[in-house]
């Protein structure tokens with residue numbers, strides 16, 4: 126197979142790919158080699174999307190397409206102590222990736238139930254052949270240049286396998302650390318989560334920076350939720366404001382699977398968060414919950430594609446955005462109800478607060494319904510912090526800053542409250558609090574702990 | 584010196600003169616009632632006193648405890664002891680009543696240089712006040728006013744007043760939307776707050792509440808002016824003759 130690219134912009138990717146192929150893990154496995162080559166070929170054909178395409182109308186990715194990135198190597202040194210703020214207390218295991226490369230000395234696997242596999246994808250590729258037919262099965266790159274590109278460079282990431290009937294209570298965390306790089310670097314993390322029937326698991330993907338630098342992370346996560354599973358996925362983006370982060374979470378839900386996707390976008394310069402669940406078995410339930418908080422010149426684009434393929438499934442999308450200064454947010458909520466998906470109940474809500482005149486939000490619902498007996502609702506609001514609510518709080522003695530913080534926290538907590546109580550939520554409540562404009566010590570106390578005290582006292 | 588001294592107060596909203604020269608003096612220990620037709624400016628007056636900044640004072644002066652009230656921000660007025668029970672209490676989803684109210688209590692304490700109250704001390708105190716207003720304790724963990732019925736919201740305002748122990752309490756139509764039982768409970772709560780060092784201003788349309796909370800003075804506000812003042816009997820007269828009757832009389836005076 127000979128590879129060419131049609132545009133000079135993509136030339137550097139061809140060079141990177143040629144070099145990558147020489148040392149990529151599992152390259153001796155024919156299926157994998159072919160998968161990568163097909164990915165690259167498709168990427169070359171598609172090229173990067175432009176704002177002329179409907180799915181990218183509000184997001185100009187020229188900071189990505191106009192930059193030449195080198196594939197990040199694994200040479201950056203990170204001290205364990207630097208990661209302390211990023212450890213989620215109560216996690217079962219935490220895999221650490223530095224610029225996309227698994228770093229065992231920083232990771233802890235913890236004690237996991239028998240049969241559960243948590244390892245790096247590179248390891249899984251090298252030691253097993255069982256990934257054939259699984260990797261790339263659901264994340265189709267046919268019409269998506271970023272997935273195609275990720276597939277071409279597929280090498281490392283997190284692999285989580287939960288056998289039938291096993292319940293893993295504590296969250297499994299995948300921590301992706303970007304370090305400052307002298308030249309723009311790129312990484313293509315690929316995660317594969319498989320939850321077999323009747324199992325239960327929580328997976329957290331957390332993207333953080335130590336030192337600032339231009340890094341382009343292009344992530345694909347395939348999440349298979351077997352029949353009767355209970356699966357929660359968290360995406361946390363809190364990288365430096367030079368980071369470019371495009372992620373796709375592709376969820377495949379079987380019969381009666383109950384899946385939650387929670388996104389918390391705080392950091393990054395240009396962030397595109399694709400969430401694409403397919404409800405492929407009857408009785409599935411999917412919660413797609415997100416909060417994005419942007420300031421400066423941050424651009425945060427949330428693209429939801431919820432596909433109902435089978436009858437009697439519920440999907441709930443709730444996204445709240447808080448945008449300050451010149452930040453630009455996008456919420457694109459697409460729902461496709463296929464012809465067999467009768468009795469679908471799909472709901473979508475996007476609420477936004479603009480804190481400055483220059484902040485901007487584009488919100489767009491897109492419903493495509495091919496079944497006749499369905500319930501689909503959508504709604505979006507854009508507003509400011511309400512003067513009458515502010516006055517109400519101030520009239521009770523809270524100063525203006527405290528009142529504003531409280532209202533922002535309340536707005537943000539609508540999303541936090543949809544998360545199951547536990548270590549991840551507790552961690553994210555504190556994280557959100559510290560991130561809101563004028564970092565707010567006062568409101569920290571509004572979290573779960575105080576609430577609990579009150580209940581105990583009652 | 585009066586607790587509250589309003590002199591020739593003129594207020595504009597969006598270039599529209601709403602209050603056209605109000606004079607009113609309220610002493611500690613007194614209960615005043617302000618009555619008047621819809622749109623006469625009662626809520627405007629109440630909110631100006633609570634320092635809502637969207638109302639622009641174009642002339643006049645308000646002294647509260649001898650200080651220039653109009654120079655205060657809402658939170659300063661609150662910390663100085665002004666409390667407004669809103670005609671339309673605001674829903675604040677995501678913030679529990681208990682958290683909100685404890686923050687308010689502590690804001691005042693901080694203002695006065697006192698130590699903050701922790702949840703352990705606050706909760707029993709809060710519960711006691713809820714009990715006075717016969718409000719279910721479960722309300723304390725619910726979001727502020729969210730999903731409350733009209734009557735529950737009004738009762739919640741009075742619970743807040745009881746907790747915050749203001750010097751000057753202004754109740755803006757706290758009685759409207761209450762059934763007779765709730766009205767009695769609210770009246771009991773208000774009466775429990777009557778004290779020699781506190782003044783209460785009750786804005787209402789009806790005699791109903793005044794049967795239980797008997798005012799020392801009644802003022803009639805019509806079209807941005809106080810057209811008549813008198814004792815509790817004035818409220819009965821209003822009930823009888825309506826505002827027009829009383830106003831006509833005032834004009835004749």
Ligand SMILES: Nc1ncnc2c1ncn2[C@@H]1O[C@H](COP(=O)(O)OP(=O)(O)OP(=O)(O)O)[C@@H](O)[C@H]1O
Pocket residue numbers: 596597599601619620621622623624625626627628670
């Ligand atoms: N934000 C505003 N913009 C324009 N006009 C306003 C505004 N707020 C109040 N007004 C007007 O000011 C006038 C006085 O209103 P206010 O609410 O003080 O009346 P009120 O005496 O409390 O009436 P009610 O008995 O109906 O509660 C009304 O004509 C009202 O329409």
Ligand SMILES: [Mg+2]
Pocket residue numbers: 625626627670755756
């Ligand atoms: Mg009114």
